[in-house]
Amino acid sequence: xxxxxxxxAQWGDEGKGxxxxxxxxxxxxxxxxxGGNNAGHTVVIGDEKYALHLLPSGILTDGVVxxxxxxxxxxxxxxxxxxxxxxxxxxxxxxLVVSANAHVITQYHRxxxxxxxxxxxxxxxxxxxxGIGPSYADKINRVGxxxxxxxxxxxxxxxxxxxxxxxNQLLVKLYNRRAIxxxxxxxxxxxxxxxxxxxxxxxxxxxxxxxxxGKTVLFEGGQxxxxxxxxxxxxxxxxxxxTAGGASTGSGIGPGRIERxxxxxxxxxxxxxxxxxxxxxxxxxxxxxxxxxxxxxxxTGRPRRTGWYDAPVxxxxxxxxxxxxxxxxxxxVLSGLEKIPVxxxxxxxxxxxxxxxxxxxxxxxxxxxYEEFPGWQEDISAARSxxxxxxxxxxxxxxxxAISGCRISAIxxxxxxxxxxxxxxxxx
Ligand code: GDP
Ligand code: IMO
Ligand code: MG
Numbered sequence: 001x002x003x004x005x006x007x008x009a010q011w012g013d014e015g016k017g018x019x020x021x022x023x024x025x026x027x028x029x030x031x032x033x034x035g036g037n038n039a040g041h042t043v044v045i046g047d048e049k050y051a052l053h054l055l056p057s058g059i060l061t062d063g064v065v066x067x068x069x070x071x072x073x074x075x076x077x078x079x080x081x082x083x084x085x086x087x088x089x090x091x092x093x094x095x096l097v098v099s100a101n102a103h104v105i106t107q108y109h110r111x112x113x114x115x116x117x118x119x120x121x122x123x124x125x126x127x128x129x130x131g132i133g134p135s136y137a138d139k140i141n142r143v144g145x146x147x148x149x150x151x152x153x154x155x156x157x158x159x160x161x162x163x164x165x166x167x168n169q170l171l172v173k174l175y176n177r178r179a180i181x182x183x184x185x186x187x188x189x190x191x192x193x194x195x196x197x198x199x200x201x202x203x204x205x206x207x208x209x210x211x212x213x214g215k216t217v218l219f220e221g222g223q224x225x226x227x228x229x230x231x232x233x234x235x236x237x238x239x240x241x242x243t244a245g246g247a248s249t250g251s252g253i254g255p256g257r258i259e260r261x262x263x264x265x266x267x268x269x270x271x272x273x274x275x276x277x278x279x280x281x282x283x284x285x286x287x288x289x290x291x292x293x294x295x296x297x298x299x300t301g302r303p304r305r306t307g308w309y310d311a312p313v314x315x316x317x318x319x320x321x322x323x324x325x326x327x328x329x330x331x332x333v334l335s336g337l338e339k340i341p342v343x344x345x346x347x348x349x350x351x352x353x354x355x356x357x358x359x360x361x362x363x364x365x366x367x368x369x370y371e372e373f374p375g376w377q378e379d380i381s382a383a384r385s386x387x388x389x390x391x392x393x394x395x396x397x398x399x400x401x402a403i404s405g406c407r408i409s410a411i412x413x414x415x416x417x418x419x420x421x422x423x424x425x426x427x428x
Pocket of ligand 1 (some may be wrong): 013014015016017039040041042043044292298306329409412413416419
């Protein structure tokens with residue numbers, strides 16, 4: 001069986017856990033390959049609601065082996081906090097495996113994240129403040145601390161000294177903050193060593209062996225295509241590779257092993273933080289989507305920006321990720337609207353443009369060209385087959401499918417795990 005990748009196809013919070021749930025019992029391993037506790041996944045199982053950040057949402061599926069791979073940045077305190085919270089609710093987390101090569105997020109990353117955002121003023125990214133960018137910056141600058149460094153106190157101390165040497169100058173002289181002590185950071189990190197030891201492994205080797213043995217491995221992307229550091233709306237992005245290619249570099253499996261790429265799209269669009277968003281609605285329609293879709297960030301509680309479905313963004317995501325199936329979530333949120341506009345192209349400086357413009361400033365002032373589809377009034381949350389959906393809802397899905405660059409294989413009709421209509425098997 002194959003390696004399967006799930007990625008967000010918009011700006012995050014598409015409901016990526018829906019596809020994980022759908023594959024459920026057919027998965028042996030679920031792998032987080034990028035990002036950290038900037039992610040926020042809300043998963044509803046029966047009467048229970050779980051909010052996960054650092055752990056992949058697949059950890060809630062019985063019997064799977066959850067893996068945090070090398071591409072992730074780990075705030076160790078958050079890791080143990082989430083594990084304890086799940087254990088207290090009866091979730092078995094004992095199989096979790098953590099990469100020795102994953103980088104850590106420490107206090108100085110969180111401090112720098114917040115302080116640099118403040119200094120950006122109007123140009124701020126609107127980060128989650130979790131230290132994600134500074135930790136990845138250290139990784140690229142080759143002054144990062146990896147999980148394996150926690151098992152050698154001398155090396156750890158040298159590395160923390162190296163990292164803080166420059167940062168303390170910045171914190172004190174530029175940002176007017178207190179210096180951070182090497183001893184404090186080293187002691188904090190070492191306090192987790194013994195608890196971490198049994199979880200840590202060569203996850204690249206483990207995953208390749210699992211695939212060789214015919215196991216099914218699901219790579220669960222955090223964030224989304226338009227937040228990818230290379231392919232997103234830079235600089236208004238996160239600092240990792242959240243597109244399908246990131247599953248390979250972020251885990252140590254060859255790209256040829258990936259057989260399915262499942263892109264998750266909402267039936268409309270949301271975004272948290274700053275940056276271009278052509279279909280954004282600043283009127284009561286936007287407020288309607290936010291209230292009906294309960295669009296508030298799982299991680300920071302911020303209200304999400306809302307807008308209509310953007311087909312060029314979906315086509316772009318289909319292309320960048322090599323999407324084989326889309327799963328569309330939250331179709332139920334659109335019930336009750338008279339008309340539903342869909343962005344089919346943009347107008348840039350008076351010219352019709354079919355694709356996401358490569359120039360960031362063009363994208364900033366791209367004006368959506370809408371086509372309107374008739375809405376439906378029925379509650380669709382009990383639908384379990386495509387035929388159960390009202391004709392106008394079916395037509396909306398089919399119209400979007402025709403312009404989004406890939407088939408829509410499943411449709412979410414409610415927050416619950418089983419509130420989904422399946423049209424095509426995601427693995428065939
Ligand atoms: P993620 O970041 O992609 O994992 O998504 P989030 O968990 O941040 O946001 C998605 C939200 O939509 C969650 O609160 C889900 O419970 C909810 N959700 C997922 N699918 C559906 C759906 O089909 N309909 C509705 N109404 N809610 C959904
Ligand atoms: P999930 O996995 C939505 C956004 C932040 C900010 C930008 C950079 O739940 O879809 P960062 O803290 O990563 O440096 O912030 O990226 N962002 C997300 N937006 N969903 C997420 O994750 C996000 N993770 C980061 O709001 O604009
Ligand atoms: Mg989220």
